[in-house]
Amino acid sequence: MSTARLETLLRAAFPDAAELDVADRTGGGDHFQVAVTSPRFNGLPLLEQHRLVNEALADPLADGTIHELRIKTRGTE
Amino acid sequence: MSELRETIQQVIENEPVALFMKGTPQFVMCGNSERALRALREAGAPVTAVDILPDPRIRQELSALSGWPTIPQVFVRGELIGGADIVEELAATGDLERTLQEKLGADYREGEPAGRVVDVLAA
Numbered sequence: 130m131s132t133a134r135l136e137t138l139l140r141a142a143f144p145d146a147a148e149l150d151v152a153d154r155t156g157g158g159d160h161f162q163v164a165v166t167s168p169r170f171n172g173l174p175l176l177e178q179h180r181l182v183n184e185a186l187a188d189p190l191a192d193g194t195i196h197e198l199r200i201k202t203r204g205t206e
Numbered sequence: 207m208s209e210l211r212e213t214i215q216q217v218i219e220n221e222p223v224a225l226f227m228k229g230t231p232q233f234v235m236c237g238n239s240e241r242a243l244r245a246l247r248e249a250g251a252p253v254t255a256v257d258i259l260p261d262p263r264i265r266q267e268l269s270a271l272s273g274w275p276t277i278p279q280v281f282v283r284g285e286l287i288g289g290a291d292i293v294e295e296l297a298a299t300g301d302l303e304r305t306l307q308e309k310l311g312a313d314y315r316e317g318e319p320a321g322r323v324v325d326v327l328a329a
Contacts, residue, residue: 175292180274183274191275197237197238200289
């Protein structure tokens with residue numbers, strides 16, 4: 130899977146993201162690191178912030194396309 | 207509810223700190239599981255580990271119960287805390303130790319040493 134497809138999914142889920150970065154950690158297309166800064170995270174506990182990212186990537190997570198995912202989220206406040 | 211799901215739920219509810227991971231604390235099979243385990247150990251958490259690798263149904267039933275898609279998953283007193291990134295971030299800010307103290311009591315470090323393993327298939 131390409132980082133571009135992940136980025137498209139995240140962009141759709143967080144259209145107002147101030148920062149959105151997807152990195153392929155190993156170059157193999159299955160170990161990813163994503164960083165999202167969005168006002169949607171403001172005031173949310175970390176668990177809920179990560180849940181929103183997991184939901185945005187639900188399909189590639191469920192079908193095993195993403196083997197490993199690292200998430201970094203930030204609010205804008 | 208399937209027997210396996212019930213066993214997993216019992217582990218989540220009954221163990222002070224439950225870590226569902228790939229491999230065991232003695233033989234970790236995944237970088238993220240390693241990171242979660244290390245953060246918990248450094249916080250002095252009395253970890254009970256469950257290896258999800260022996261049977262794909264373990265992960266399926268776990269994610270159905272928790273609503274969380276990835277491994278590892280850390281629970282404290284039955285409540286999902288998060289995966290490796292969250293546990294590491296909470297450890298870095300001191301929130302992990304605060305959560306452990308709140309939920310397990312100030313003397314939580316005197317509990318069982320980290321590294322107990324429960325086989326959910328054998329139950």
